[in-house]
Amino acid sequence: MEPIPPLWLAPPAGARTASLKTLLTPAHRRKLAAIATRLELRARMPVYQADAQADSVFIIGDGVIKAVHDLPSGRQQIVSFWFARDVFGLAEDGRYVYTTIAVTPVTVYRLPIETLRRVLLDDSYLQFQFLTKITHEFRESQRQKLVLIRRDAVGRVAMFLSMLARQQRGAGGERAGGIAVPMSRSDIAAYLGLTLEAVSRATRRLVGHGVIAIPERRVVRILDPRRFEQLVAKI
Amino acid sequence: MEPIPPLWLAPPAGARTASLKTLLTPAHRRKLAAIATRLELRARMPVYQADAQADSVFIIGDGVIKAVHDLPSGRQQIVSFWFARDVFGLAEDGRYVYTTIAVTPVTVYRLPIETLRRVLLDDSYLQFQFLTKITHEFRESQRQKLVLIRRDAVGRVAMFLSMLARQQRGAGGERAGGIAVPMSRSDIAAYLGLTLEAVSRATRRLVGHGVIAIPERRVVRILDPRRFEQLVAKI
DNA sequence: CGTCATTTTGAGGTATTTCAACGAAGGTGG
């Protein structure tokens, strides 16, 4: 509908590892852009609710989004964080599975599911890019399970930071300042299956041991990559 | 190459929920069969090793397979169990990510990755079925994260059993005898991020409270579905 | 500068891990 700037899978500015298979041609990008609607959401705004009729798939242009699973007790677990260029909103039996909420201000592109289906069926190469992307996210989900299997809070937090670092490396955002941590402690806790306090203590312990530093709010810098990697791999 | 019986996504005999979108036409099945090689593996045999050159994708005809992540300490975590009709062996940068081992005797179909790619690019509908399948597995992986977020051993084990039940329901194997649990306690432990002892104790507690029974080795029957579901959903 | 949200710190309770030992089941070879 409207002209859309660098859409999904466009080479991120300054990306180190521009894996060819994740690049779309300009023609393909135009094709997706043509069926997409851009949405701007402020932090804390929901994109859709769990169990709602699923009529669209979304691609993140910029920002961070969380998928939330509500428990009967009112507590909520975070199933996943999605970042720029991630696809989310894949439905199950025509309904969304998790409630999805903006963590930071975000730009998302909304693709009507039926239109997308037609476009993908019509363009086998574009569909293959899509398949590749979903496969990536699938693998990432598998990797995240390894984080959750760990029992120790310090290890989980270290792996979480490592995950963020890799995500930002892949997106070309190898920020000199350190790793951006856009989410709150309690979001991290809800994601790692720990309490907020446990996350805080684990973080503090990492700082205390000189493994990381927190130069500013929501930024982490690895001071001792060697020990940090040990913590990530350990056990 | 060789004629292959009911291949991937064929309607499982007696399936209750034969969701249309997961069904392949006979023509499509033949297409996949034509490029597949059948392998028979005994329990404990590896399918491939982590980091090995990835030249094939696999589809399980029958049996159970586990994907294993080896830790420096020699311990190993189980990232995933794969069942009949599941696809596995999706590579990252041309290499397999996890070591994959048969849990039971299995039949797997091996599809050379390049050939598969050609076939999928050539047949947009077949590729869409494939995309749908991977999306399913992706979602299942997300759901498994919810199991791992839980802290209590009893809850994790209950959710694990619930997962097995759903898997078998989907595969049309609503066995009157109960839920088949093809893997050992230590496999379950390595999957749930618990110790073998904790899994044993949790199971025993479920039996002790009359929630489940173990009529025979590797079979679990739900005695009290109400309380069982409470345990699964709880917290 | 006051208020609210976030983060940190403290102390006790509880669950799982660890370490150790025993019992049961299945497979192999004589």
Added chain:
DNA sequence: CCACCTTCGTTGAAATACCTCAAAATGACG
């Protein structure tokens, strides 16, 4: 067919780590 052995499963007791409850400190924002 039985003995032997390996794997699997169960149970016990102490140590550890996280959770819970509580409160203070820090940072963001009007």
